[in-house]
Amino acid sequence: MEEDRTARYANLIVETTNQDIRAQQLSTLFGSAQKLLGGVGHIVIIWLAALMVMKNQFTIGMLVAYATFASQFLSRGDGLVNAWIDLKMLRLYGERLADIALTPPEAHILPVYEGPDPEPNLELRQVSFRYTTEDPWILKGCQLTVKTGQSVAIIGPSGCGKTTLVKLLLGLIAPEEGEIRMGGIDIHKLGLRRYRAMVAAVMQSDQLFAGSIADNIALASHEAHPSEIEQAARMAGIHEQIAAMPMGYRTLVGDMGSALSGGEKQRIILARALFKKPRVLILDEATSHLDVVRERYINDTVSHLSITRIVIAHRPETILQCQLIIERFALAHGSLAYPKVVFFLPRTVPGFVFVLVGSGVGQRFSVSGTWLFF
Numbered sequence: 001m002e003e004d005r006t007a008r009y010a011n012l013i014v015e016t017t018n019q020d021i022r023a024q025q026l027s028t029l030f031g032s033a034q035k036l037l038g039g040v041g042h043i044v045i046i047w048l049a050a051l052m053v054m055k056n057q058f059t060i061g062m063l064v065a066y067a068t069f070a071s072q073f074l075s076r077g078d079g080l081v082n083a084w085i086d087l088k089m090l091r092l093y094g095e096r097l098a099d100i101a102l103t104p105p106e107a108h109i110l111p112v113y114e115g116p117d118p119e120p121n122l123e124l125r126q127v128s129f130r131y132t133t134e135d136p137w138i139l140k141g142c143q144l145t146v147k148t149g150q151s152v153a154i155i156g157p158s159g160c161g162k163t164t165l166v167k168l169l170l171g172l173i174a175p176e177e178g179e180i181r182m183g184g185i186d187i188h189k190l191g192l193r194r195y196r197a198m199v200a201a202v203m204q205s206d207q208l209f210a211g212s213i214a215d216n217i218a219l220a221s222h223e224a225h226p227s228e229i230e231q232a233a234r235m236a237g238i239h240e241q242i243a244a245m246p247m248g249y250r251t252l253v254g255d256m257g258s259a260l261s262g263g264e265k266q267r268i269i270l271a272r273a274l275f276k277k278p279r280v281l282i283l284d285e286a287t288s289h290l291d292v293v294r295e296r297y298i299n300d301t302v303s304h305l306s307i308t309r310i311v312i313a314h315r316p317e318t319i320l321q322c323q324l325i326i327e328r329f330a331l332a333h334g335s336l337a338y339p340k341v342v343f344f345l346p347r348t349v350p351g352f353v354f355v356l357v358g359s360g361v362g363q364r365f366s367v368s369g370t371w372l373f374f
């Protein structure tokens, strides 16, 4: 149970650590600005008072009394501003504490099914989902099968529900209707802890936390061997760059560490996912910041791992290396269509794409094939 809590709040701790560092940086900056303004304020006050003395509007005694009270006034003003900042921080930490203490424990963590690990194939059975009862359905009666070892690309316009589908597949949100199965077993019966041990994902919002590169890659394990970390980094195509850094895998990243490019961050996050040696890998725009050559290298490496892959991408290079492409269309009237068109790319026939067109929204896909030259 302790392990579950640690895993659930890992992201929260990462976020809080990074926010802490940002808050400290801001506080240092603010402190220096405050001292500077205070100093300037004193000079201005003394200068004004001195001018008034010279114009005989102030006596020397009045000048001394004025300067004393002005200094007290400024220091109390400083105190008030600091108290206001502390009050804001108190609220922030109060919210964090409430997040941890009041979040209900996640359901379906422990397994009902006690058999051997299932085959890493995934199936959505009549899955329907919407965020609230007032929102439109994002998925309705969705059927989808991803076979063991298959690579599937899910494409579609922004906001059509691709990330929502990934969240459902990761068990982060639960379908309102239907079920998601791995190897024929409902993932809730399998237990989300056991299921997630077999699945790794790189989401669009994934972040590096303040710490070393090695810590960032081996987030899931405290006893990682350096060779395992290096192997994951090699697969993600980032080992050479890390090795070239003066501190290698001990280089600090995050707010206090070295600045990494978007592509380098993405590859470290990908290495973190590969470090788990998952049986299913889900990539949500995970290589969008990489150049085509690096992306191809990663696609080639990952495709040799014989793990089931679900990839959300916009780039044709990434999409076309998958065996199956599922496109989702946004409908008019603000609602969303279910997967509608499936492209099947038989690798045995290079240069040709076999297109299977699904019949009807929410139905199982039926074949009305066409050969296309690509």
Ligand SMILES: Nc1ncnc2c1ncn2[C@@H]1O[C@H](COP(=O)(O)OP(=O)(O)OP(=O)(O)O)[C@@H](O)[C@H]1O
Binding pocket: 131, 132, 135, 138, 156, 157, 158, 159, 160, 161, 162, 163, 164, 165
């Ligand atoms: N937590 C949420 N609460 C309510 N609605 C949400 C939530 N998250 C997403 N949505 C809505 O669900 C719809 C699908 O969002 P989703 O992020 O799955 O789309 P997407 O296809 O992944 O988009 P993109 O390609 O831009 O990442 C959008 O209309 C979005 O506004």
